[in-house]
Amino acid sequence: MNPSPTAAAQAAVLISEVGPRDGLQSVQATMATADKCRWIDALVAAGLREIEVASFVPARYLPQMADAADVVRHALTHPGITVMALVPNARGAQAALAAGVHKITLPVSASEAHSLANVRKTREHMLDEVRTMLALRRDTAPATQVEVGLSTAFGCTLQGAVAEDEVIRLAAACVAAGADEVGLSDTTGMANPAQVRRLFQRLRAEIGERAGAAHMHNTRGLGLANCLAAYDVGVRTFDSSLGGLGGCPYAPGASGNVVTEDLVFMFEAMGVRTGVDLPRLLAAREPLRAGLPGEALYGMLPEVGLPMGWGVAA
Ligand code: ZN
Numbered sequence: 001m002n003p004s005p006t007a008a009a010q011a012a013v014l015i016s017e018v019g020p021r022d023g024l025q026s027v028q029a030t031m032a033t034a035d036k037c038r039w040i041d042a043l044v045a046a047g048l049r050e051i052e053v054a055s056f057v058p059a060r061y062l063p064q065m066a067d068a069a070d071v072v073r074h075a076l077t078h079p080g081i082t083v084m085a086l087v088p089n090a091r092g093a094q095a096a097l098a099a100g101v102h103k104i105t106l107p108v109s110a111s112e113a114h115s116l117a118n119v120r121k122t123r124e125h126m127l128d129e130v131r132t133m134l135a136l137r138r139d140t141a142p143a144t145q146v147e148v149g150l151s152t153a154f155g156c157t158l159q160g161a162v163a164e165d166e167v168i169r170l171a172a173a174c175v176a177a178g179a180d181e182v183g184l185s186d187t188t189g190m191a192n193p194a195q196v197r198r199l200f201q202r203l204r205a206e207i208g209e210r211a212g213a214a215h216m217h218n219t220r221g222l223g224l225a226n227c228l229a230a231y232d233v234g235v236r237t238f239d240s241s242l243g244g245l246g247g248c249p250y251a252p253g254a255s256g257n258v259v260t261e262d263l264v265f266m267f268e269a270m271g272v273r274t275g276v277d278l279p280r281l282l283a284a285r286e287p288l289r290a291g292l293p294g295e296a297l298y299g300m301l302p303e304v305g306l307p308m309g310w311g312v313a314a
Contacts, residue, residue, distance in 0.1 A: 011275035013267055014050055014237045015260060016213055017043050019288070020071070021052040021086055022257055023245030024064050027295055033067040035291025037074040042284035043242065047276040048260075050082040051075060052105065052239075056092035072099040082145075088119050093133040094140075103145040104137075106130055107185075108174065110167045111156035114187070118151070127173055134178040147181040147212055148174040153199065155190030164199055168206050175207045183212030183237070186226065189219020189256070193229035200233045213237035216258045218244060218298075223258035224266055231272070238263060243285055243297030255298035261285075265301045278306060 020040060024031055031039075036053075043051055053075045054068035068085065075083040084103045087093045096104050108126050109115035115123045130148065137146055153167045171182040184199060196214070204211045214230035214237070216223045227238050240263045244255030264276045282302055289297065 011049075011273045012236070013231070013272055013274055015048060015264060015267075015274050015276055016050040016052065016084070016237055016239045017048045017242060017260055018052040018215070018239045018257060019043075019241040019243070019245045019260070021055050021065075021084075022239075023241045023243075024292075025055055025062050026246030026256060027064070027292065029292055029295065030064045030066075031291045033070050035287065036067070036071050039242075039284065039287040039291055040071070040075050041078075042280075042287045044078045044081055046280035046284050047274075048281075049080065049275060050084060050103075050237075052084040052086060055086040055088075056096045056099075057088060069095065069099045072096070072101055076100055084147075087133065089129055090132045090136060093136050097137065097141040097144055101144065103147060104133070105147045105149050106133060106179075107149050107151050108170060109152050109156075110150050110162045110170055111152040111159050113158035114152045114156045117158060123170065127170070127177065130174055130179065131177045138178070145180050146178070147183060148179045149183050149185045149213070149215055150174075151185045151187040153184040153191075154186045154195055155188055157188045157190075164202065167199060168202050171203055171211075172206055175210050179210070181210050181212030182207060183215060183239075185215035185239075186217050187215075189217035189222075191216065191226050192222060193225045196226045196229040197233050200230050200235055204234060211235070213239050215239035218255040218258050223255070224262060227258060227263060228266070231267075242281070243288060243299055243302070245288065245292075245295070245297065259299040259301075261299045261301045265306075278310070282306075 054071045055065045056068050059066035082102045085096045085101045086105050087096045174182050214235045216226040240260040241257035242260045244259040246256040264274050267274050
């Protein structure tokens, strides 16, 4: 059930919820399939229109994602939403495309050190993998969208600074290979607003309308400021996670992903429509909490609630 087709049509920004993938693969516990489905239902009911629901990786690496195809099948029963999955290689892409996802997202590290640690491939080998996956899309599921997320685009905990020229070069290479969109991810929570503004402007100058989402982390408290900086230079798609789920292995006690509740509140308070209903979004924490008892959830808005008079028509 999507309660607000009109709100969705009028939305000025797209909030892409990544909790069921990015969040759930970062926690130790495995959420039961039925609980994942209930949580996704609640996210859809809140008006979220794009949800990254799973990661197609071998279960021996990420047992939390072993039910990816089942979760995708359930998510696809909701009309009007974009069902996304992350795939790190051609085998994963094959499985995701067979499951019928609307969009796949491919992680390409901007940092060579992170690429080797994360996918055990150099960046050039990963670009070859991207080309293989794009060929697979063309041959088997041409209607499926393909987005590349350039991780560690703003800095890397393994190698430190990441050259902006390298980020832009990789983005251009992915577009040349046929990617529909290339977004930038602050995987390590190292970005600042000035850097976000500069790099997204360069990205837009290089690949135009194929410049994709801002995937910001709140590790050092700059998540919302970085989203706003990206918005100011034309970014209109933002990745975030309900309850900031996933935490951050590099900063105990800190949220990893930007908290969806706080992000939606910021935009709605500014008069920038998200299509998301905040009371229903806050209610979507319940199935998450029930499915992952004891897991830390974050967010400032959920702590204090909506301001007096919120939602009352002026
Ligand atoms: Zn993330």
